[in-house]
Amino acid sequence: MSRIRATYRIETPDEPEHAAEAIANEQSSGTFVEISTETDGLAERHGATVESITELEVVDEPSLPGSAPPAGAAESPTYTRAEVDLSYPVGNIGTSLQNLMTLIAGNLFVLKELSGVRLVDLSLPEEFAAAQPGPQFGIEGTRELLGVHDRPIIGSIIKPSVGLSPEETGDVVETLVEAGVDFIKDDELIASPPYSRVEDRIAEVMDPIHRHEAETGKTVMYACNVTGDVDEMLERHDAVKEAGGNCLMVSLRSVGLAGVQKLREESDLPIHGHRNGWGALSRCPQLGFSYEAWQKLWRLAGVDHLHVSGIRNKFTESDESVVSSAIECQTPIASDDDTVMPVFSSAQWAGQAHDTYESVGNTDLMYLAGGGIHGHPDGPRAGVAHLKQGWEAAMKGVPLDEYAETHDELRTAIEYYGDHD
Amino acid sequence: MSRIRATYRIETPDEPEHAAEAIANEQSSGTFVEISTETDGLAERHGATVESITELEVVDEPSLPGSAPPAGAAESPTYTRAEVDLSYPVGNIGTSLQNLMTLIAGNLFVLKELSGVRLVDLSLPEEFAAAQPGPQFGIEGTRELLGVHDRPIIGSIIKPSVGLSPEETGDVVETLVEAGVDFIKDDELIASPPYSRVEDRIAEVMDPIHRHEAETGKTVMYACNVTGDVDEMLERHDAVKEAGGNCLMVSLRSVGLAGVQKLREESDLPIHGHRNGWGALSRCPQLGFSYEAWQKLWRLAGVDHLHVSGIRNKFTESDESVVSSAIECQTPIASDDDTVMPVFSSAQWAGQAHDTYESVGNTDLMYLAGGGIHGHPDGPRAGVAHLKQGWEAAMKGVPLDEYAETHDELRTAIEYYGDHD
Numbered sequence: 001m002s003r004i005r006a007t008y009r010i011e012t013p014d015e016p017e018h019a020a021e022a023i024a025n026e027q028s029s030g031t032f033v034e035i036s037t038e039t040d041g042l043a044e045r046h047g048a049t050v051e052s053i054t055e056l057e058v059v060d061e062p063s064l065p066g067s068a069p070p071a072g073a074a075e076s077p078t079y080t081r082a083e084v085d086l087s088y089p090v091g092n093i094g095t096s097l098q099n100l101m102t103l104i105a106g107n108l109f110v111l112k113e114l115s116g117v118r119l120v121d122l123s124l125p126e127e128f129a130a131a132q133p134g135p136q137f138g139i140e141g142t143r144e145l146l147g148v149h150d151r152p153i154i155g156s157i158i159k160p161s162v163g164l165s166p167e168e169t170g171d172v173v174e175t176l177v178e179a180g181v182d183f184i185k186d187d188e189l190i191a192s193p194p195y196s197r198v199e200d201r202i203a204e205v206m207d208p209i210h211r212h213e214a215e216t217g218k219t220v221m222y223a224c225n226v227t228g229d230v231d232e233m234l235e236r237h238d239a240v241k242e243a244g245g246n247c248l249m250v251s252l253r254s255v256g257l258a259g260v261q262k263l264r265e266e267s268d269l270p271i272h273g274h275r276n277g278w279g280a281l282s283r284c285p286q287l288g289f290s291y292e293a294w295q296k297l298w299r300l301a302g303v304d305h306l307h308v309s310g311i312r313n314k315f316t317e318s319d320e321s322v323v324s325s326a327i328e329c330q331t332p333i334a335s336d337d338d339t340v341m342p343v344f345s346s347a348q349w350a351g352q353a354h355d356t357y358e359s360v361g362n363t364d365l366m367y368l369a370g371g372g373i374h375g376h377p378d379g380p381r382a383g384v385a386h387l388k389q390g391w392e393a394a395m396k397g398v399p400l401d402e403y404a405e406t407h408d409e410l411r412t413a414i415e416y417y418g419d420h421d
Numbered sequence: 422m423s424r425i426r427a428t429y430r431i432e433t434p435d436e437p438e439h440a441a442e443a444i445a446n447e448q449s450s451g452t453f454v455e456i457s458t459e460t461d462g463l464a465e466r467h468g469a470t471v472e473s474i475t476e477l478e479v480v481d482e483p484s485l486p487g488s489a490p491p492a493g494a495a496e497s498p499t500y501t502r503a504e505v506d507l508s509y510p511v512g513n514i515g516t517s518l519q520n521l522m523t524l525i526a527g528n529l530f531v532l533k534e535l536s537g538v539r540l541v542d543l544s545l546p547e548e549f550a551a552a553q554p555g556p557q558f559g560i561e562g563t564r565e566l567l568g569v570h571d572r573p574i575i576g577s578i579i580k581p582s583v584g585l586s587p588e589e590t591g592d593v594v595e596t597l598v599e600a601g602v603d604f605i606k607d608d609e610l611i612a613s614p615p616y617s618r619v620e621d622r623i624a625e626v627m628d629p630i631h632r633h634e635a636e637t638g639k640t641v642m643y644a645c646n647v648t649g650d651v652d653e654m655l656e657r658h659d660a661v662k663e664a665g666g667n668c669l670m671v672s673l674r675s676v677g678l679a680g681v682q683k684l685r686e687e688s689d690l691p692i693h694g695h696r697n698g699w700g701a702l703s704r705c706p707q708l709g710f711s712y713e714a715w716q717k718l719w720r721l722a723g724v725d726h727l728h729v730s731g732i733r734n735k736f737t738e739s740d741e742s743v744v745s746s747a748i749e750c751q752t753p754i755a756s757d758d759d760t761v762m763p764v765f766s767s768a769q770w771a772g773q774a775h776d777t778y779e780s781v782g783n784t785d786l787m788y789l790a791g792g793g794i795h796g797h798p799d800g801p802r803a804g805v806a807h808l809k810q811g812w813e814a815a816m817k818g819v820p821l822d823e824y825a826e827t828h829d830e831l832r833t834a835i836e837y838y839g840d841h842d
Contacts, residue, residue, distance in 0.1 A: 027610065028582070028583055028610065042581060042583075042584040042585075043584075045584060046583045046584035064704050064705060064737070065704075065706060065737070066704065066736070066737025066738065066739070067737065091614060091615060091616065092583050092610065092614055093612070093614055094613070094614045094615050096612060096613070096614075096648075096649050096650070096653070097650070098612075098648050098649050098650060098672065098675040098676055098680075099612045099614075099648055099649065099672070099675065101672070101674065101675040101698065102609050102610065102612075102648065102672045102675045102697055102698070103610065105674075105698050105701060106609055106610070106672070106697035106698050107609070107697050107698075107700070107736070108700075109698060109699070109700025109701045109704060110699075110700035110704060110730075110736040110737045110738060111736065111737070112735065112736060112737055114737075160463060161449070162449055162463075162467045162513050163463040163464075163466060163467035164463075188523050188527055188528070189448065189449065189513065189523065189524065189527070190513075191514070191517060191519075191520045191523075192515070192517070193512060193513055193514055193515045193517075193520075194512055194515050195512060227517075227519050227520055227523065228517050228519050228520065228679070229517070229518070229519060229679050229682045229683065229686075230651060230679050230680070230682070230683040231683070231686075232517070233679070251519070251520070251522070251523045251527070253522065253526075253677075254519040254520065254522040254523045254678060254679075255519055255677055255678065255679040256674075256676055256677005256678050256679055256680050256681075257675060257676065257677050257680070258649070258650050258651050258654070258675075258676040258677055258679065258680025258681075258683075259519075259651070259677050259678070259679025259680050259683070260677075260679075261650045261651070262650065262651040262652070262679075262680070262683075265650075265652075276523055276527035276528050277522065277523070277526045277527050277528075277530060278530070278531075279528070279529075279530025279531035279708075280526060280530045280702055280708060280709045280710065281701055281702065281709075283485050283486075283487065283530060283531060283708055284485060284705035284707075284708050285486060286705075287700075287701060287704055287705050287708075288701045288702075289701065309531075314533065315487075315528070315531040315532065315533060316485070316486070316487025316488065316531045316532070316533055316535075317487065317531065318487070
């Protein structure tokens, strides 16, 4: 039978072999005393298997509280880190994405044998991945909707994030559209509050987008934040579609895997996945999830775009981690159809274009700037222009400063944003 | 306007005031440069407010990577811990439970001003709580369905957790029912896999339960694990109900807030909430969530029972934390109607009854034993009997050993399980 493989970075006061077996046992048939109905044949068909163990460094202090050394251990135990590879029979869960989460990331986080445990990789049988909704549009579908094929999708966030009325939001969108963006998204802090309900906001936002399209032929995508309960999201989907809208945004962790999957199954529009709150699952290096593993669940549930922060972002994530996340979003799980657009944002301006292009190796990404567009000294139009110029320079292999000699908006941006870096 | 209050335990290389303001700013209208559309009036209506700051200890090393001391700070910064209380206008999110999650637990986890950040408490305006589905049965509803009012609900878990056919599951249930349990649940690792689909399993499980009820008049509750996508859960709800089933189990983190809320809205049955994977959000003391805060979201979404681990559990959680979690589940958010049954499990036998009763202060709880029933040397019937005896002793204030002098099953259990403690 095909097997699901999950790789964990663990830390243990015990032998790594014992710790890995503890995970295997807990995630297939654990209890604290032997019980009569458990049989060897059953364990063979349904048991988890420790496939490999790679020992890493040994540390003197446990990273997480609550672990216990094995009985009879030395009084001052050391803690061994290791990468362990486990496999689970796919038949234990059928093709259920929700139960995959329980299988690979359930009780194991609180095992006493572990003073550190992080899911760092996940490999799924092709038939499991193929049975999931997966992204409906992904990289190519998004490019086709926008008619942008040879550079990143340049986008912006509506600011301020909270408090704008639908009419004021429409005005900000009009400014951004005229400034030349490809893509606009709501902030994660606004979905459908009383002061700006989706059904009111979408009309005000799509009006300038449609006018611009009629005048110029250019489509701008607006990711409308429809985060809510299942019925609300489906109603908002219909309202967005009816108003000629072209993208939905969802706060993934607020909604959860079942809600996102349901939206995907009923949706005709791309889903822009926001990962706010992700830090709670990832920021402790010895706990939680790597983005490489975690993002697979959301892609299979049907998200088309996934946030990855950005190089030299204003938050805590390292550039190395950002780049690795982005490349992983572009890497097939079971087929090219399940790749998604990585979304770069957070303190982005042209200053990160070269490094982003060089490290990711292509332009199949969204590059969003809030302050980097709204805050350009010469206004949003110059903000968008400088971003495009920065990316042109990166793609042509021309240094940013050199390109700025003949591009005013870029030169001004370097003078202004350069001080903020 | 009413305000949502959230309390965070933070750690910062900066002044706690600055760090708290950084959270307030990020969770209301953050960007990295000042932008023209932001106005003071808007900030007043929609801004988050720092209500109070209580400084705690100062440490030399950051708990989490990625934080940055303020410009001009000493070369070896210290890290100040503090409890900070923030408030957000409820109008920023209306009555949306999903957007509450984004508001109180979004990007703030990755702020550079913070080397530690944990949501430790949450206080919601009554009108917000009242607008949520909330538990349909809760403590009283569950007691009424079972006809058990004067002691804890005694329950068990079907073991082994994976691999049993529907018929074999029915046999285990028959044994447990005859042994005298009030409640039986599936393991979180089995929902509806190909080898035991809910629609097949429920018939085999409810048959002995219904026969027992016809013979004795006693109702046994079976929490059938329906975890899956939204449509699957609703279909399984109907299958369970049609077969005369009386409870659903859901792996909360696998399904998410929107999926659980949808199930609650469509369900006629109690929802038994399993928190597997919770450790990923909680085990690092300076990151994530306290259960006191986190469990409120799931109660408002409509869960009736919530797992809290158990005293002297086999996992990493401290007894103090377990007890605090349980008491919090029994504490109203907006009204008595939103309290839920805390579910004690993990290595439980009569040995923890006294401490549980004394620390929780009542019997409004479920007390589940896997090995503590299946593994009793004299069989499951003796396993259940010993648990009831242990609780009788606790409620009467009689020491366990003394009560065991006149109760054989308890005496045997003390001899057997006492060695495993």
